[in-house]
Amino acid sequence: MSREVLQGTLDLMVLRTLDVMGPQHGLGLAKRILQVSEGILNLNQGTLYPALLRLGQRRWIMSRWGLSENNRRAKFYELTARGRRQIAVETERWESTVAVMAKFLARPTGGE
Amino acid sequence: MWGRFVDLFRRRRLDADLESQLAHHLNALEAEYRARGLAPGDARAAARRDMGGLSQVRDAYRDQHGVPVFETIWRNSRFAVRALRRTPGLTATIVLTLALGIGANSAVFSTIDTVLLRPLSFPDADELVRVIQTQDKLLVGQEQAEALKVEIGSALADVEVPDFADIAGRDLVTGLLRRTSIDATTVRSALERPLAQIVDAVKDLLERTPPELASDVADRGLMLVGGGALLRGLDQRLQRETGLHVTVADDPLTTVARGAGQALEELATLRARADKPDKPRFGH
Numbered sequence: 001m002s003r004e005v006l007q008g009t010l011d012l013m014v015l016r017t018l019d020v021m022g023p024q025h026g027l028g029l030a031k032r033i034l035q036v037s038e039g040i041l042n043l044n045q046g047t048l049y050p051a052l053l054r055l056g057q058r059r060w061i062m063s064r065w066g067l068s069e070n071n072r073r074a075k076f077y078e079l080t081a082r083g084r085r086q087i088a089v090e091t092e093r094w095e096s097t098v099a100v101m102a103k104f105l106a107r108p109t110g111g112e
Numbered sequence: 113m114w115g116r117f118v119d120l121f122r123r124r125r126l127d128a129d130l131e132s133q134l135a136h137h138l139n140a141l142e143a144e145y146r147a148r149g150l151a152p153g154d155a156r157a158a159a160r161r162d163m164g165g166l167s168q169v170r171d172a173y174r175d176q177h178g179v180p181v182f183e184t185i186w187r188n189s190r191f192a193v194r195a196l197r198r199t200p201g202l203t204a205t206i207v208l209t210l211a212l213g214i215g216a217n218s219a220v221f222s223t224i225d226t227v228l229l230r231p232l233s234f235p236d237a238d239e240l241v242r243v244i245q246t247q248d249k250l251l252v253g254q255e256q257a258e259a260l261k262v263e264i265g266s267a268l269a270d271v272e273v274p275d276f277a278d279i280a281g282r283d284l285v286t287g288l289l290r291r292t293s294i295d296a297t298t299v300r301s302a303l304e305r306p307l308a309q310i311v312d313a314v315k316d317l318l319e320r321t322p323p324e325l326a327s328d329v330a331d332r333g334l335m336l337v338g339g340g341a342l343l344r345g346l347d348q349r350l351q352r353e354t355g356l357h358v359t360v361a362d363d364p365l366t367t368v369a370r371g372a373g374q375a376l377e378e379l380a381t382l383r384a385r386a387d388k389p390d391k392p393r394f395g396h
Contacts (some may be wrong), residue, residue, distance in 0.1 A: 025360065027137045049130055050172040057176070074136055075129065083207025 010043075011050050012090045015060060015083055023078035025068055026052065052077055060086050128178050130170065138163060222320055237261050243302040244279065248292050252281035261343075264296045267307055268345035268352075281382030303343070310340075311353050318354060337367035 018024060024032070029052075030045040037043075055061045059067050061084035068074040079087075138159050145155035163169075196203040237257035244252050252260075256279050264279045276293045283290040314334070321329060333356045336347055341364040351358040360366045375382060 026133050027134075027140050030137070038186060044169075045141075045162050046134065046164045046166060046169035050176045053126070053130075053173060053176045053374060066328070068136070070139075070140075072136055072140075073132070075133055 009094075010047070010104070011055060011096060012087070014051060014055060015087050015090065017080065018061060018077060018079045019084065021089055023066075023076040025074040025076050026065075027074070030075070055083070057105075058086075059083075093101075123174075123177060127170075127174075130173050134163070134166060134169070136230075149240060219322075223317070239306060240299060240302045243298060244281070244294060245284070247298065248294070249280075249284045249294055250281040250290060251284055254280055256280065260294060261299060261303070265299045266296065266299075266344040267303070267349040269297075269300065271345035271348070273344060288299060307349070309348065314350060318356075327358065333359060335359050335361050337361045337364050337371075340367050368384075 013033050013036075016035070016067060017029055020027075026045075026048055030043065030048055034041065034043060049102060052061065052063070055062060056077075059075075059080055061077050062080055063075050063077045065073060066076045141159035141162055141172060142155045145158045146152060148156060156272050157366045161165075170331055196206075237254055237260075240257040240261060241254060244250055244257070260277055260279050264273045264275075267272050276289055276295050278293050279306065282288070318329070319324070334354070336350070338359065340346070341360045347358040347360050350356075
């Protein structure tokens with residue numbers, strides 16, 4: 001997949017990852033997203049930070065400073081209640097997009 | 113949007129936050145590459161490649177935490193201040209002009225507001241019609257009430273007026289024509305409310321009169337013009353309430369029209385006076 005991750009797609013990935021894994025710092029999120037996408041997604045890890053800021057402004061996530069596993073000060077992000085609700089909304093939207101695209105891309109099976 | 117607005121006021125901290133997060137992220141990636149056996153320089157390069165262009169990230173981050181409209185306004189006003197500072201003479205002139213303009217306008221408007229815009233009630237006969245209607249159950253015409261006012265109306269209790277006057281109207285109970293006599297006290301109390309408003313308006317205007325004008329007014333006093341000035345005792349009442357000398361113009365009903373005509377004939381004189389605003393006067 002290209003380096004340009006669709007906006008909104010990245011948002012949903014971040015929200016969902018926080019939902020599954022609990023509070024994470026930026027590095028952890030990047031690693032997890034790359035791991036889940038099995039290397040297909042070649043993400044510029046830096047682009048994660050503007051996305052995190054955006055999600056924070058929408059009050060979907062919040063952040064606090066903490067200590068990382070190697071005892072470094074790191075900013076941990078976690079899901080808010082609003083963010084949890086937003087996952088449902090975004091998931092539904094994504095599924096309908098996929099469904100529409102699937103219809104367009106389906107090979108005609110004769111008839112019509 | 114609110115979140116972005118709030119972030120506008122902590123941009124410095126946000127920038128510092130981003131830098132420390134990026135550094136942490138880069139160092140961790142670099143450490144990983146070195147653990148896998150890369151040379152220090154190569155590990156650093158690989159970490160940077162994974163992160164992508166850092167200046168792009170910073171730009172995107174800043175775009176996100178500013179509110180574009182405010183940013184633009186802020187940038188424009190800073191530019192304007194710099195440009196103005198370069199030409200202090202021009203700036204002083206502009207500021208002075210604006211200050212004078214605003215000052216003059218607010219002075220003019222506060223006067224106009226009192227004199228023209230504030231709806232000033234006229235001691236008219238409406239109130240009298242209402243009073244007779246409720247007190248005597250008699251519906252009288254506007255003209256009859258006006259005549260009654262002229263006959264026995266006054267602005268003060270100690271003015272000599274006839275005690276009673278007759279008025280005809282339709283009885284509200286029987287529906288028949290009926291005559292009744294109204295006493296002067298009833299008429300005066302009916303006129304009291306509009307009169308009080310007029311007195312208030314005059315006092316209000318006097319309070320706002322600039323000192324140069326005020327001395328003029330103190331010297332010459334007030335002159336009443338217009339039909340309302342015919343009300344008996346209005347001049348004495350105003351004189352008592354304001355402490356100024358109050359006179360009624362000769363033939364007050366036509367004063368305004370005659371004054372306007374005279375002003376048209378002597379436009380040149382008026383214009384010369386208007387061009388010299390250092391000695392403002394009221395033209396009576």
